[in-house]
Amino acid sequence: MSETRVCVGAIAGSFGVRGEVRLKSFCAEPEAIASYGPLLTEDGARRFEVTLTRPVKGGFAARLSGVATKEQADALNGVRLYADRIALPPLSEDEFYHADLIGLEVVDTGGQVLGRVRAVHDYGAGDLLEIHGPGLKSTVLLPFTEACVPTVDLAAGRLIADPPEGLFP
Template structure:
């Protein structure tokens, strides 16, 4: 069974009647209402979106059973998941970020770099995290220039490594 997919994160309370900010990770932000109950990663808690409206970069939503600001505040930061099979199928050249976790990462010469362990977004765009066989993980921008090919059926992503990482070049402008 496929791992659940994170589709939203609960943000701060909005108003005094239990509404809250809901940051969605779906192409259509309002689609979270159609997936049925959303669950926490461990499956211990379940939430149903009863209403939602779009706001600047997020939704203002109400959840079944959350009626006060205090209740909404206690939920801040909780990530909400759905079963993979509840999501729409992807087109041939599309994929969910979760589909990339565990894939082999290779350079353009097909030499192994490691495995994809996460896709992050800290606000300035997606970052792909690769765990090499030894050493520190690699964090690279997830752009077409850096990741020119994603081959989910083939089990790999191709990474265009920068020729030179700033600070690693022994000859610098100070010479």
Template sequence: MKRVIVGEIGRPHGVRGLVRLRAFTADPRAIGDYGPLTDEAGTRRFAVTAMPDGIARIEGVTDREQAAKLTGVKLYAERDRLPPPVDPDEFFLCDLEGLPAFSEDGAKLGVVRAVQDHGAGAFLVIDAAAGELLLPFTKAVVPVVDVAGGRVVVVPPAEVVVPPQPGEEAA
């Protein structure tokens, strides 16, 4: 099951177990509606109730010490629990995983394995016949994202040489 990051637990707020919460949802107070939320590994579950001003209550957390242990935990929701994007040109980055990647001339280059973002911008990780490709996720490098059609078109930078997969053409 695909999961999407929807928030991050911040530092404790007060002594009764409340936390600061950074919600990445359109409505920050609705973050608990997509639950139960999990940590990055998917092993811990959290029932979150968002309150005004970026504060939240996490079920079972009753004091500052417990809250402090959760600082920095990223919260994930299952993809199918989130509403579909309103704009057809919008998508979740996890929706790109598994899509075939084609060159502008229609040659299949590989399959998107992951989208990673380490703070300097997102990158597509593509499993290609020649090995793993790591391409910046910019409009210049990825001019076409067609989630409904099940494909992305990539234009690798000039310094990246990508041989097409043998015998594969665009569908």
């Protein structure tokens, strides 16, 4: 995936029989997904203009350009949609796109490598960084708070963590 694009949503199947899709938005303001210009598939092979038609449980019912039938909408189930980074709103100094965090090396305040960020999750109480690395039998979920992650250095490709006692072996 190009660093010039950010995943902003995913198609969660068809909605109805007239070619609409159920669209899950990963945006801070969910309805903003339709305003980021044409959205592209991960490989960039297809692009869609998005028109939100109404909110539905878990997202929106939406029309995508070039999708006119239920069968076409069904075929897009699970497809992730990307926006050009330049179309997205600028971030403040302490904000990050999840795509920028995934893959960063995680070191503790003493410089010991703890692992790498595998994913970012939000279960409703704030973001959690899923960290996987050497010496870990399973992934560790680290709260993405200023107390637990005081420094994010995108240029260096790492973040410094001050995890709670006992979180890492």
